[in-house]
Amino acid sequence: MDFWNLTIKIILLSQTTAGILGNFSHLYYYLVHYAESKLKPTYLIHMHLMAANTLIILSRGVPHTMAAFGLKQFVNYFGCRLILYIQRVGRSVSIGTTCLLSIFQAITISQKEFCCKDQKVKSAKYIECCIALLWVLYMLINAIFPVYQFIKRNSKNVTRKRDFGYCSTDGRDEISDSLYSALVVCPEIFFSFLMAWSSCYMIVILYRHKLSVQHIHSTCSSRRISFESRATQSILVLVSTFLSFYTLSSILQGCIALLNNYNWWLVNISFLTSLCFPCFGPFVFMSHYSMVPRITCSGS
Template sequence: MFMFQLMLGNKCLISQAGIGISANTILLLFRVYTLLLNHSPKPTDLTTGHLALIHIVMLLNVIILMSPDLFESLNFRNDVKCKTLFFVSRVMRGLSIFTTCLLSVLQAITISPSSSWLATFKHKSKRFIFHILIFIWSLSLSFSSNVIFYTVTSSNMTNSNLLILSKYCSLFPMKSIITSLSFIMTIFRDVSFVGIMVLCSMYMVILLDKHQRQSKHLYSMSISLRPSPEKRATQTILLLVSFFVVLYSVDFIISCSSILLWEYDPIVLGVQSFMVNVYATVSPFVLISSDKRIISALQSMWLEVPLILTRR
């Protein structure tokens, strides 16, 4: 019964990852198209495209780890595969945090009034965004490097202190000082970026509320009910950030308790994997549904399909 539940959980995770990869691929393709052909892309276009790419790699990683046949088909030693897959998983998780934080900062800068000190960054953000992405990649790679040294193949080790991460891969016990240092640095990094997200969200909520109150005095109710593109984009980012913070909090609690107790229950691990991948799966749908450019393009493609079929 337990094995059946575990297999069912793996199938659910693989199905979830498949849906997420499809949605993120659509978002990424439209962002690449926009960046290549549009002479005036929005500052958030590159960031959301980057987020979609990160989530594609993250979800592909999940499918490989959860599919024994796919894992074994990779023509590498199991030890190399474990180190690579969990290193990539840790890097992508960090990049997801960084990019979501960057997205909230960019949107806060975009809607800030001209009198605000943030307005000075409006024109600079487009020029420096590529450099910022390089910086967060370097930061995430350096923070995740310790995983390479402590990830091992379960079948090759008889140590009972191994922390089981999947069917094939485990985490070797680290020295207490290294564990403490890595734990503190990870917490500081994650709390700092989540804190920035929360502050930007609060700032955007205050600006939206202020704008809403001003609109009621200046316009009729019928006009004020029509949200501007900036307002719609801001509401989307607020929804994404709120969703991310809730899911991250659950993941953080499970991860901390597992590391401190040095014990991973397969069911708990499955729940954690599901919670982590929910954001990667849902975020592209939220971003696509709020972007009129993508919706219009998809509607046009959908209308052209019957015409193509009738011609054949």
């Protein structure tokens, strides 16, 4: 057990460190290189996604890593509620911005395919509003849960506490579970389906364009085919990484919520999987955007 404890500690520390360095390096790059110019819509979405992932790592990865190394219950009740609030906001905004990024990329590739440049300009104008709406909406939605927990805490009904290692809070009940399912879980599932659909749509467009340029015997066409093949693979990696990690994380968190006597392994694996996409997402997106093909009307 000591060996596995040490292994979990090393994995948590490595994962958290890599996530902080990856997300902060991307944020630093955008803030320094585009400080005096307006960000492109794709870069703007990317920057907010990195900010949401950073919130997840700082509020979930760092406290749990500290607890794994022996610093237990170092946060009081109100600090614990604040940490959980930041976790939920970061997770919700991360899922929402990833979905927005996938949809915007699908629209961009579709418009380049059909040479509708005016539509691209129109769609880019709404990106800032959508991102601001995501932040404000999820900050308000997730504020319901700490307020409800505070009201319930002052009531006579005492529920079983949930121990996170670094802090503990009151357990959830049927009302909070229903609110969480309706306001958080259902939109996350909807965003996941939207992202999968838009990514499949991109792959279809890229495949059709690849077939259309196969008859053009030139060096440029062969390069485009290579770019399209790699772009399709990167999109598949992006979607599968996002959906697999978040789906597995949701399943494990659901098991923890339903089981009264969950074991040590289940808790630690749940924490590790929930941090996988926020920590390794920057590296996946780095390869994704370096391979998006430039589809022009001349090649169709």
